[in-house]
Amino acid sequence: MISNEAKSIRGAGDAEIVLQTDPVRMAFGRLATLFGAALLLGGCTNAGAPTIAMYGAYFPSWLACALAGILGAVVVRLIFIPLGLDDVLPIRLPVYVAVAAAIGFSVSLLGFGR
Template identity: 40%
Template sequence: MLSLLLSGCALRGAPSYEIFGAYFPLWLMSALIGFVGALIAHRIFVSTGFAQIVPFQLFVCMAIGVMIAVLFWLSGTGHLP
């Protein structure tokens, strides 16, 4: 029974990227890229005047950032072709 519960555990470690000699986990890189994506989306909304039309800008920009982070995560783990 215990081997069935532990079958999902692997010894290969978490996916990570080497940047300037240090290893950063993929989830941290995904969060940073998602945050930057949300900031860029907000800047685009403000510069085009779309920010005056869109209600709940915080939630819209957060959703865009989450989508970018999830897409980066999926591409980094190999689940996105």
């Protein structure tokens, strides 16, 4: 017996496969797929990626911000060593990574923000 919500397909032999075709589930699945695609493609614009022209080549701006963050963290460490703060830090690597990220994000916001 086949209801309105199921379709039956006869395979080879006596096997029978029943496919569920609930219209609410199908609509929800399509809506979820469209929402996911819109969410993933929401950042794509025609303006292009921010780039910096250096020596005739175009570099992405995040690369310059990462380099600024790393150099800034090195400078902060060179300042912390004579002050004695480097010895007091409980976990140095995560602290300096956070300092580098904060400097890199600040350079990105101030240099390339809208």
